Amino acid sequence: MPDYIKTSTKKKEGGKPAEKQSNGGVFPELIKYLGPIITIQLLFVLAPLVIILLFSLLQTGAYGKIIYAFTFDNYMKLIGGGYGMVFIKSFFYAVQTNVMCIIVAYPLAYYITRYGKRWKMFFIFMIIIPSWTAYIIRLYALKTIVGSHGIINNCLMGVGLIDTPIQFLYTPFAVSVGLVYTWLPFMVLPLFAAMEGLDSSMWEAAEDLGATPFRRFFRITLPLTRGGLLAGSILVMIPALGDWLVPYLLGGSKVMMAGMVVAHKFTTLGDIPAGSCMATALASVLLLILYFAIKWGGREALEQSL
Amino acid sequence: MSPRIWFLRIVSILAYIFLWAPVIVIIVFSFSANKFGIRWEGFTLQWYYELLDNQTVWDACIRSLVIALVTVVVSTALGTLTAYGLYKLKFRGKQLLRTSILLPIVMPEVVTASALLVFFIKVTPLTLGYPTIIIAHIVFSTPLAVFVILGRMQRIDWAWEEAAMDLGATRIRAFRRVIGPVLLPGIAGAAALIFPWSFDDFVITYFVAGIGNTTLPIYIFSQLRHGSSPVVNVIGTLFVLFTSVSLLLFMLAEKKSRTTMGT
Numbered sequence: 274m275p276d277y278i279k280t281s282t283k284k285k286e287g288g289k290p291a292e293k294q295s296n297g298g299v300f301p302e303l304i305k306y307l308g309p310i311i312t313i314q315l316l317f318v319l320a321p322l323v324i325i326l327l328f329s330l331l332q333t334g335a336y337g338k339i340i341y342a343f344t345f346d347n348y349m350k351l352i353g354g355g356y357g358m359v360f361i362k363s364f365f366y367a368v369q370t371n372v373m374c375i376i377v378a379y380p381l382a383y384y385i386t387r388y389g390k391r392w393k394m395f396f397i398f399m400i401i402i403p404s405w406t407a408y409i410i411r412l413y414a415l416k417t418i419v420g421s422h423g424i425i426n427n428c429l430m431g432v433g434l435i436d437t438p439i440q441f442l443y444t445p446f447a448v449s450v451g452l453v454y455t456w457l458p459f460m461v462l463p464l465f466a467a468m469e470g471l472d473s474s475m476w477e478a479a480e481d482l483g484a485t486p487f488r489r490f491f492r493i494t495l496p497l498t499r500g501g502l503l504a505g506s507i508l509v510m511i512p513a514l515g516d517w518l519v520p521y522l523l524g525g526s527k528v529m530m531a532g533m534v535v536a537h538k539f540t541t542l543g544d545i546p547a548g549s550c551m552a553t554a555l556a557s558v559l560l561l562i563l564y565f566a567i568k569w570g571g572r573e574a575l576e577q578s579l
Numbered sequence: 580m581s582p583r584i585w586f587l588r589i590v591s592i593l594a595y596i597f598l599w600a601p602v603i604v605i606i607v608f609s610f611s612a613n614k615f616g617i618r619w620e621g622f623t624l625q626w627y628y629e630l631l632d633n634q635t636v637w638d639a640c641i642r643s644l645v646i647a648l649v650t651v652v653v654s655t656a657l658g659t660l661t662a663y664g665l666y667k668l669k670f671r672g673k674q675l676l677r678t679s680i681l682l683p684i685v686m687p688e689v690v691t692a693s694a695l696l697v698f699f700i701k702v703t704p705l706t707l708g709y710p711t712i713i714i715a716h717i718v719f720s721t722p723l724a725v726f727v728i729l730g731r732m733q734r735i736d737w738a739w740e741e742a743a744m745d746l747g748a749t750r751i752r753a754f755r756r757v758i759g760p761v762l763l764p765g766i767a768g769a770a771a772l773i774f775p776w777s778f779d780d781f782v783i784t785y786f787v788a789g790i791g792n793t794t795l796p797i798y799i800f801s802q803l804r805h806g807s808s809p810v811v812n813v814i815g816t817l818f819v820l821f822t823s824v825s826l827l828l829f830m831l832a833e834k835k836s837r838t839t840m841g842t
Contacts, residue, residue, distance in 0.1 A: 299670050306664025307676070309657055310721070314679050317718045320702075321694035328697055381594050384587040394830060399595060403602045406779050406822035409796060410815035413803050414601035417608075424604070454597065461594075486583050507685050515687020517782060532689040539693050539786065545701075552693040556686070563685060567678060575681065576726045 322556060329550035339545055347550035356534060356551065363531040364558075366445075367514035370452040374460035374509050375502070377453070382464035383494065387473060397465060404458035412522050415454060419447055419523075443525035451519040456512065460505035463575070467501025468494070504575035507566045511559045531555050602819055609812035626809040633810065639798040646709070646784075646794065647777040650716040655770045657717070658724025659762070663754070665725070666732045680726075683719045691719060692786035699787060707789025715787045716777045723776065724769040731765030764832040771829035775822045 329347055332340040351357060385396045403411070418424045421438040429435045441447050475497075479489045495502075515532035524530070535555065538548030567575075609627075612620040630636060665677065683691055695718070699711045735758065743753040781796035788797060795814070802811050 299668055302668055303664070303670055306660055306668065310661040310664075310680065310725070311676065313657070313718065313721065314676070317695065317698070317714060318679065318682055321691075321698035324698045324702055325694045328701070377590065377594050380587050380590040384591045388584070388587070394834075398826065398830060400598065401826055402819065402823050403598045405826060406775055407602075407605070407815040407818035408779055409781055409799050409803065410605055410811055410818070411601045413811075414604040414815070417604060418600060454601075457594070457598065511685050512687045515689050517687075517689050532687055535689045535693055536782075539696060545697055548693055549697060552690050556690045556694075559686060559690070563678075563682075572678070572681075575685075576677070576729070 322553075325549040325556075326553050328546055329553045331546045333544050333546045347547050348554075350547070351550055351554060356531075359529045359534055360531050360554065360558075362529070363514055366448065366452060366530060367510045369449060370456060370513040371460075371506055371510040373449070373453045374457050374505070377457060378460040378464050378505065379490075379494070382461050382468055385465055386468040386471075387476065397462070400458050400461055404455075408455075409518065412451065412455075412518055415451060416442065416522055419450065442523065443527045445524070445528055447523040448520050448528045448530070451523040452513050452516060455516070455519055456509040459508040459512075463501040463504040463508065464498060465501075467498040467504075471497055499569075500573060503566050503569055504572075507563060507575055511562060514559065515555050602815075605812050605815040606819070609809060609816045611809065614809065615806060626813045630810055630813050635793075636795070636798065636810070636814070639793045639795045642792065643778050643795040646712055646716060647774050649713050650720050650777040651770050651774050653713075653717050654720040654724045654773055655728075655766055657721050658728050658769055659766055661721070661725045662728040662732055665729060680722045682722075684722045688719075688780075688782035689786075691715075692783040695783070696786045707787055708792050711787045711789070712784055712792065712794070715783050716780065719780070719783060720773045720777055723773055727769040727772060728762065728765050731762055731768075735761055768829045768832040771825050771832065775825050779818070779822075 328339070330343055330345065332342055332344050332346060334340045351360075385393060389396050416423075419441040420426070421440060421442065423441075425441070426435075426438040430438065441450075475493055476489060479493055484492065515535070516530060517532040517536045520528050520530040520533045521536070524533075531551065532555070535548055535551045538544045538551060542548075607619065610622050610624070611618065612623040612625070661680070665673070692715075695711070695715050699705050699707060705711055705714075737758075739757050739761070740753045743757045744750065748756065779796060781800060784794050785797055785800070788794065793801070799811055799814060802808055
């Protein structure tokens with residue numbers, strides 16, 4: 274075969290990744306390119322998870338000293354004690370946050386995709402900016418806004434709707450608002466990424482054929498953005514379930530969540546076995562959610578929306 | 580204009596107000612003369628001057644900068660290498676590896692943080708401080724770099740690399756001379772994304788920092804425990820400004836990488 278034919282066939286394949294097929298030849302390459310990340314994953318992601326699983330089976334003695342004896346005590350306390358309820362409540366908060374984020378993010382992402390025109394990237398920029406920085410300071414600012422002498426109460430009192438400040442702070446309501454505030458952008462971005470890839474003539478055709486907005490949403494938008502929805506749910510629900518600062522700052526000691534208990538055990542009490550137990554339980558719930566979300570097809574959208 | 584579009588528009592506007600209100604409060608009160616940073620009492624630049632003299636803030640800031648810089652360099656290098664491997668190679672367990680790389684992004688920070696803390700103090704000989712903070716930051720930043728860069732790789736015309744290698748370039752040389760430059764905006768974008776992320780991280784850093792290694796977010800946290808302060812509002816304002824610039828660079832890099840590749 275003359276040389277030029279070879280190159281021309283090669284060019285055709287050029288668009289696709291030149292993947293190595295045989296497993297024997299791939300090994301040295303694998304080590305060369307992926308060795309470092311595999312090492313990091315094994316050493317600093319998987320090993321620590323195994324370690325907390327092991328430590329969760331140990332006992333705590335006086336002054337937070339660890340007794341190296343095998344026990345299921347921590348898990349018994351987790352289920353039997355008040356923490357079981359904390360877990361269930363956290364789960365409820367996470368689901369609620371996810372639903373709220375979906376309700377707000379769909380219209381927002383849809384509006385940006387269809388009517389953003391050349392301002393599209395600017396609108397997205399305006400969503401990323403407030404969410405990417407000064408996290409603690411923003412939460413405190415939110416606290417100032419909803420506080421009893423905060424802007425909302427002052428406005429309501431100024432207008433004369435209420436006489437005494439409403440206690441928003443340290444209520445489940447404040448925690449819900451804080452969670453939606455923190456995680457909303459992580460729902461908007463994957464949904465936007467999913468919608469951006471769609472051909473807008475579909476909506477136009479549906480409109481022309483007289484489909485109601487309701488029907489358009491359930492027959493076109495929702496099925497076609499399922500991946501984005503799953504990706505967004507992974508990015509919102511899992512971190513929300515383990516959030517520490519939102520319940521800590523906005524809920525005070527009135528609203529407990531799982532992430533807060535983990536942080537309390539570690540940073541305040543230094544009780545490693547009990548903290549590990551909580552963290553392990555949390556991690557296993559999350560891995561379960563992640564497993565199903567990926568099984569239903571959320572991975573690709575998740576990777577793309579990053 | 581139909582009422583439906585008005586509905587969409589109102590929801591969007593409310594969402595933007597919701598997201599921006601705390602930021603605007605921070606910026607406005609950083610100029611307020613009120614000592615507690617929660618009420619408007621006239622314009623002042625006093626808190627900005629006070630920040631300039633605050634040695635503790637500067638120390639914390641430099642600590643955070645060093646950590647973020649090292650994290651950015653290591654994570655983007657590692658991210659590029661990994662993305663290249665994931666893109667080029669086909670092997671068993673690839674999906675598992677990809678999922679495992681996603682873990683540090685989706686895991687709540689307290690889980691990652693506590694797992695790393697126990698691992699560091701009980702298994703490794705490391706003492707809590709710079710090394711542990713930097714390792715932790717690399718762990719949660721690298722996945723971001725991997726998937727941002729992998730996304731760019733999927734849009735590149737790889738025929739160029741093949742052409743270079745047909746002409747006798749080694750894989751490394753082909754990468755350095757051909758693919759690298761095309762990929763550069765994507766890599767720069769990943770860096771611009773990771774820098775503020777690492778700089779702003781509180782939860783994981785707080786767990787693995789040990790005693791005395793106060794980064795800027797940890798300093799802010801300790802300050803705000805005693806109630807809000809105007810100096811913290813100033814830091815917040817500068818944070819937002821700094822991130823805006825950083826992310827603007829990311830978006831420009833993104834735009835450039837799209838036009839150079841013609842997709």
